[in-house]
Amino acid sequence: MIARTLFIPVVLLLVLTFLIGPFLIIVAASFSAGETLAFPPQGFSLQWIFKVFTVDSFRASFATSMLLAVGGTAAALLLGIPASYALSRYTLPGAEIVRTVVSAPIIVPGIIVGLALLRYIVVPMQASMTLILFLAHTALVLPYAVRVVSASLENLRSDIEEAAVLLGSSRLGAFFRVVLPNIRGGILSAFILGFVTSFNQVPLSLFLSAPGVRTLPVDMMAYMEIVFDPSVAALSSLLAFLSIGIVFAAERFLGFSRYV
Amino acid sequence: MSKTSYLTLDKMTLAYGDAVAVPELELAVEKGELIALLGPSGCGKTTTMRAIAGLLPVKSGRVVLDGVDITRVAANKRAVGLMFQSYALFPHLTVYENVAFGLRLKGMRGSELDAKVRAGLTSVGLAQFADRKPAELSGGQQQRVALARSMVMEPKVLLLDEPLSNLDARLRLDMRTELQRVQKDTGVTMIFVTHDQAEALSLADRIVVMKSGRIEQIGTPEDIYNRPVSAFVADFVGFENIFPLEAGKLKTSAGLVPLSQPLSDQTPSAAGLAWRPRMVTLGSGPFRGTVRGTSFAGHTREYLLDSVLGEIKAEVDASEPVHAIGTEVAFDLEADRAAPLSRFN
Numbered sequence: 001m002i003a004r005t006l007f008i009p010v011v012l013l014l015v016l017t018f019l020i021g022p023f024l025i026i027v028a029a030s031f032s033a034g035e036t037l038a039f040p041p042q043g044f045s046l047q048w049i050f051k052v053f054t055v056d057s058f059r060a061s062f063a064t065s066m067l068l069a070v071g072g073t074a075a076a077l078l079l080g081i082p083a084s085y086a087l088s089r090y091t092l093p094g095a096e097i098v099r100t101v102v103s104a105p106i107i108v109p110g111i112i113v114g115l116a117l118l119r120y121i122v123v124p125m126q127a128s129m130t131l132i133l134f135l136a137h138t139a140l141v142l143p144y145a146v147r148v149v150s151a152s153l154e155n156l157r158s159d160i161e162e163a164a165v166l167l168g169s170s171r172l173g174a175f176f177r178v179v180l181p182n183i184r185g186g187i188l189s190a191f192i193l194g195f196v197t198s199f200n201q202v203p204l205s206l207f208l209s210a211p212g213v214r215t216l217p218v219d220m221m222a223y224m225e226i227v228f229d230p231s232v233a234a235l236s237s238l239l240a241f242l243s244i245g246i247v248f249a250a251e252r253f254l255g256f257s258r259y260v
Numbered sequence: 261m262s263k264t265s266y267l268t269l270d271k272m273t274l275a276y277g278d279a280v281a282v283p284e285l286e287l288a289v290e291k292g293e294l295i296a297l298l299g300p301s302g303c304g305k306t307t308t309m310r311a312i313a314g315l316l317p318v319k320s321g322r323v324v325l326d327g328v329d330i331t332r333v334a335a336n337k338r339a340v341g342l343m344f345q346s347y348a349l350f351p352h353l354t355v356y357e358n359v360a361f362g363l364r365l366k367g368m369r370g371s372e373l374d375a376k377v378r379a380g381l382t383s384v385g386l387a388q389f390a391d392r393k394p395a396e397l398s399g400g401q402q403q404r405v406a407l408a409r410s411m412v413m414e415p416k417v418l419l420l421d422e423p424l425s426n427l428d429a430r431l432r433l434d435m436r437t438e439l440q441r442v443q444k445d446t447g448v449t450m451i452f453v454t455h456d457q458a459e460a461l462s463l464a465d466r467i468v469v470m471k472s473g474r475i476e477q478i479g480t481p482e483d484i485y486n487r488p489v490s491a492f493v494a495d496f497v498g499f500e501n502i503f504p505l506e507a508g509k510l511k512t513s514a515g516l517v518p519l520s521q522p523l524s525d526q527t528p529s530a531a532g533l534a535w536r537p538r539m540v541t542l543g544s545g546p547f548r549g550t551v552r553g554t555s556f557a558g559h560t561r562e563y564l565l566d567s568v569l570g571e572i573k574a575e576v577d578a579s580e581p582v583h584a585i586g587t588e589v590a591f592d593l594e595a596d597r598a599a600p601l602s603r604f605n
């Protein structure tokens with residue numbers, strides 16, 4: 001009997017430990033007063049938190065990652081919203097092919113895509129690394145954008161568009177006046193999902209770096225190979241809190257969970 | 261077909277791809293009329309409405325409204341309103357903004373807009389719900405918002421696709437009255453789809469009965485109810501005993517059966533005869549039937565008889581003596597009480 005009443009709390013505790021344990025360890029390690037990345041932390045200090053802001057390469061790669069995550073996700077949505085709309089509202093020849101092509105980046109390992117881009121586009125064409133990274137991240141986020149936006153379009157009856165047309169709106173006007181406002185929750189979810197996916201992406205970006213152009217996670221890996229101090233842990237903690245902050249703000253001000 | 265009708269469908273053919281759903285429909289509607297489009301599921305009622313509204317392209321033929329050929333006019337320029345079975349309210353807008361939607365697109369602003377929207381909401385009794393979202397309203401209230409939203413646009417024709425089918429019986433009656441009132445107040449021309457014959461009979465000035473994309477009969481409710489032209493219409497409006505005629509005799513599965521009285525002058529050309537259960541004479545007559553079932557329906561009692569004519573449904577006043585199941589009873593189908601059918605199909 002006792003075993004049974006204990007069973008559920010114990011499982012729950014194990015799952016929670018498994019899920020947020022690593023995160024807690026990282027957070028603890030980032031407040032260490034020691035010189036190396038270690039757990040349990042030695043002493044308590046904020047020095048590594050402050051150190052993060054003084055590393056130039058972190059600042060540059062953070063800017064790159066932000067640009068890629070925001071810009072790439074925005075571009076993916078600009079392509080993905082019309083694509084989802086067309087796929088859900090019209091019977092198009094080759095719709096299945098479009099769907100498959102669009103989800104390919106989920107299926108093909110990022111490291112292969114990254115290598116291919118490097119070998120066949122960057123090197124022979126001397127293309128700008130930032131541009132290639134931007135295109136790669138757009139393609140990476142596109143499947144998520146199409147999936148999430150499609151799901152909210154499926155939940156939206158198409159007859160409201162016809163109602164809008166009969167009240168004098170053009171087809172395009174109906175899209176902006178009644179479709180877009182009703183799928184804004186889906187768009188916001190897609191944006192957050194895309195942002196996080198892009199921001200945390202390592203394999204795809206691994207080969208795609210040039211002097212001064214590098215994404216933050218790749219930069220952190222490179223940093224750790226040379227310096228093994230707790231500043232990486234401090235940076236990870238900061239990023240985690242940033243993500244939590246963004247999701248919380250989105251929920252608080254836009255209430256996106258009500259729409260998805 | 262008169263060229264002066266308000267709305268004219270002239271050999272209008274509608275198709276989904278190559279599959280013709282409605283071939284060469286001819287219909288003339290006068291200004292201010294309330295027309296019911298009645299027919300079984302899949303007969304093309306929704307298809308016809310969508311074509312009049314401009315949501316479905318017309319394959320061939322013409323649609324003429326108020327003297328203008330609108331066959332190729334875009335849906336948003338037609339001044340035709342459509343109420344959907346699902347109401348199709350905009351979920352992200354308040355009731356007020358739903359009603360204001362079309363007016364804003366017309367460029368109406370400020371106090372003129374406000375007055376119009378308020379008047380529209382008041383006319384359907386929803387003035388106090390202006391700030392609610394559609395999801396916070398009952399089905400009947402949503403229906404009223406949809407009605408107000410269409411009516412403030414002052415459409416030349418208002419189409420309603422099964423407007424009452426999502427409502428419970430009580431609300432349906434309320435909305436029926438409401439629709440009738442709005443129609444009389446504004447004089448708007450209305451076409452509404454239904455597959456409920458009672459609804460069509462009680463609301464419409466004229467009823468159009470459709471069958472697989474074609475019009476079976478157009479007529480006043482009295483015409484349709486009392487003088488169906490075909491077996492299909494007769495069956496649809498509750499004639500349950502329908503027989504084809506051959507050489508002045510009823511054609512049954514057991515062969516030709518003579519009638520108890522000669523056909524009158526206006527019926528010899530008839531292709532068939534139809535009797536409502538109420539029109540069957542029970543207790544006397546040349547035919548014999550065995551009572552297979554009976555049920556009490558308040559004022560009346562219904563019988564199901566097996567006879568040489570096949571299955572006969574009869575309905576008599578509940579005060580008449582009861583015939584028990586299994587007993588034999590005499591009955592008659594009198595030719596002069598029957599509705600003569602000019603087509604049997």
Ligand SMILES: Nc1ncnc2c1ncn2[C@@H]1O[C@H](COP(=O)(O)OP(=O)(O)OP(=O)(O)O)[C@@H](O)[C@H]1O
Nearest residue numbers: 276279281299300301302303304305306307308455
């Ligand atoms: N989008 C479509 N594509 C192909 N065929 C269709 C389409 N919509 C309707 N049809 C066909 O056209 C015919 C008429 O359909 P319609 O929806 O007009 O019937 P209805 O009279 O409104 O029926 P209900 O009472 O069930 O609403 C049917 O045979 C139907 O199968």
Ligand SMILES: [Mg+2]
Nearest residue numbers: 305306307421
């Ligand atoms: Mg229909």
